[in-house]
Amino acid sequence: MLCLAFNITILIIANKQPTSKWKVQPSVLLAISSAASNGLLRFAMAEGAVIAWWTKAMSGCTVHDLHRYWTTANSIFISIRDIKFFNVMTLACIASVVISIDNPLFQRALTISVEPSRKDMAVSAAIAQQIPEGYTGLLQGNPAFTLSAMSPAFEEVMKGYSSREPMHLHNSGCGTGNCSGTIRAAGFAVDCTGESFPYDFGSVFYDENGNPTGSDYHGPVTGMQDITRVTFSSNFTFMVNRPSNVNFTVTYKDQIPCKSQLQVKRCTFRPATLNYPVSIENGTVGFSSSLSSLGTTPDTIVAAYSIDSIELTYRNSTLGGVYLAASDLFTSQAHISQVNHQWTLNVTGTLAQNYVTHIDSEEACNDTWSDPTDEVISAMQEIMFRTALSAWNESTPLPLYIGLNASNVQTNQTMNTVQTSLEPAFQLHPNYLAAGVVIMVACVAAVASTFHGGGKAAVRCKGSNCELDGLLGLVGDRRLQYGEVRYRGGKMIPPDEQEVEGETVHTRLEMAHPDLTTPPRQGVQYE
Template identity: 25%
Template sequence: MVNVGLRDLGLQERSNVAQQYRDATRSDRHAWRGGVLRRMPWVGLLALSLALLCIAGAVAILFFSDGRPIGSWKYSPSVYVSFAYTIANVLLQDAMSRGATINWWKRAIADGTNIGDLHRNWDYGSSALASLKAGRHFNFIAFVTLFLTITPLNGPLLQRSSEVEISKAVSNVDVSIQAAQRIDLPTGYMSGRLRVVPLLHEDFAPVFRAFESGRSIPANKTGCSGDGKCSGRLKAAGLSVNCSSYTVPFSVVPGDNCNSIDPEISQECINAQAGTFVYRSALSWVYDQPGRMNLDIQYKDNSDCEGVLMVQNRALQAATVEYPVIIDGNSSTISLDPKTTLYDDKVLHTNEYEDPGTQGPTELGGFAHALEETMSGYTHIRFAGTIGYEILSTGPVGTRFANMSEAVKKPAPLNQDLCSIYFNDPVPAFLEQARQLMFRTALTMTNTSDMQKVQLNQIRTMGVYRAQYAYLGAAVGLSLAAVIVILTMYNGFWLLGRKVSMSPIEIAKAFNADILKNEHPNAEVDELVKEVGSRAVMYGVTQASTSGYAPGGYEQNKDSGYIQVRSVNQGQELRLEMADPSKVQALVAS
């Protein structure tokens, strides 16, 4: 109890002395003056505020970039975010440094502080490695330093917060397309008394060659986005179709003894040897019906060697239709929707053409002649005696649709079972050919008056930025925690009586260094530097006189770091210190 009382008495006396000092220096410009507003750490708080703004800016960048096309940003959001979090981390480090300074001086004016405490607070606030090795001396400053060391992890987290994904955006768009609604330019020439079409017109010939080679139809500057596909209906010259079909009997089964010479040869054998057209297709056009084409097809549709043949007739009439089209903005091409057929084209009205009455140019004659070249052909089969069946064909048309799957399954030699050949229905392919060529012609053989403005549905397949809010939340949480932790270091700033720093000049003055003994003890560092900044100093060996007499020789005081020289008249102390160069012996020879 006595010791406690003495300690309390000592505290009371020191408190009285401190109060006396404050009272005596109250009117002094160097007075020790605390207070919230007077000692508010504006720069540190500004750094924290700007760090928060940078964090908010990174969040805003990621939020506003979410779902936006890549092309709408000159630089990727991650670049802007990198700038934001880099600046934020620099500001946090600055704010932490200022907070560590306040904390150091607050510890210095606290009762019970020793020099080791001050050193460790400075060391931990300056070095993450020192904080990591703090051991039993681990304190709040060490914790803050280590926490600030891992705070830059918000960088990778923020960068992962923005990723690129493929997205589809649907909208309506107005496009401009040049398309003829009827074929008014010539596609071929009529010749002779029957006015047949032997030649294609020079303007139509390249159109047909492009069709044969499968080249895309160009569609430049339509208004469809470069990263999108626009679909809808386009009014242009097309075809309407009328259908009819029936069957006819056939047989190529020879019957018995068809290989021998017999005057009583059976009709079955005669029919088998005469054979039949198991495939035949032809497209015709006549001058007195210039807007009409007839497609006639006969084919064997199963593997039976006798039965019926399918006969299909299609009357194709020139018309104005609405095509389902697709514009590819990336390749600047236009095509028919591949999922549709001629029957999906909406016929608006048929187009009639007049017989010119003479040889010369024809609007649809050349078109029909071109299709005839690709659609006309036949395949004939007959029984040829001991060698089996014989097949003759003209052109490649029949072979495009021939099906040998059943014939090759038979155990007999192939020529004995060739009558099992059959043909897939060629009508859909022919109608699509006619449709595709008419569509290409309508878009190619045009003039400026054929320009149309239509509204299409646009689907943009594009790369967009997508915010990953889980990573964003982790990064923001880490940064906000750093702000809060740093802010706690400023607690008690109002207790300090002047603007403080960790300048070695200010620290030396606080320890009452001899070289600064004439400066005011509560002067701020800027004033100290202004007053003594030009004063020359040097760190080296100095000597100080001591009173009294001592015998000759010297003694070395290892603990105090200086040497006492003994002589007859006086003693001298040699020590290392920062002093006036005139009083210092250099440690290193210049």
């Protein structure tokens, strides 16, 4: 039973544990335990066979019964052959063989599966925490400087953004697992404000006096004015002499009535260092959560900066290229027109198309849109993150940054992550464990039944002067040999004694003194 308890303990402890934590595998321990339990059970059966034999002898039985008790204890073949004489020794003998099944059952109870593993890990990261000065845009003209184009380095960044190329973090040290955490990198601190205005997007009628009226006018009408209304508009602005801010404005109609509200939202993007939520796998970095609120709350902003206006004299722009890219991506407009009583809707740019929420095929003034600001913020932060990745080995001075406690671009950092990886672990199968326990308990109980009456047999034997100690003291050294013994007139005669005419000699097989026995002869039938 100790071996059974040992097996159960090993299986329960090993469940869900990585295989690498076990210097000696559970399968080895289970095999040793099963071998020990099987050997101990055979030993117990040998002892139980003696007790059962004496118990049966003292309770009264035939010689055949005693013979079967002894032979079934030593042969599974005889036990099965004589199953019609089923007895306690037959059950014990079968149990001593059946118990061998417990080893494969216990082994099968614990298999290896792939399980997620989590551990804390410090990971090095090479990424720019500030955009190098003049990194994204090119300026032309003197003294009236204008933003002319994106820089070659930033053009490569935007190609990767547009084609959704994977982002690679240099020298991360994450290994083969998945590391998740926050990383400091260049981004935007975002400040947004919103307001709404009453606005009539509907038809303009002329009353009986020729005065224009709103779309809710229900009096006499003398005519109708052709109109055009902007129902969605998004655009970016940037001034080279104010290089710290990229501004975004979106206006949209979000309610169905033609006479409703015009929503206006304005956001200012300033350079900053942010805490990006990332996951790293095999050197490829991705975002572990949405970036739509990144840079809008203090807990996501490490530091915000300004850029000196004299940047324009350096012929390059730090944020100008980002402005050009954002304008190309997100400048969009939707306007409705009513000409000769017919309504039409015209849309330019993808943002207005993506955020339309309702289109009225008869009266376009009922069309509505939703707020695209979250998508714009997410895209702007991803563009900045990709730019920071491309500048991972830049360590140029930052004389134009205001509010920065560093003289150069910061690129190296250690980030605390949680590494998640898939590794082999043990998996417990309770059904196989239960089957092994049931078989082992049943077999032990069967062998234990042979010890029943052992104390009684010992007492009766002692009270009847049938202890063997005294007998062995008298005849223990006497020499015996099993073989052919000759009898004449009821007495043993030596093998070499001549037969007397007229007297019958009988031969038997039995234990006797070696001088009175000869080896059994083949083909002879003995009495």
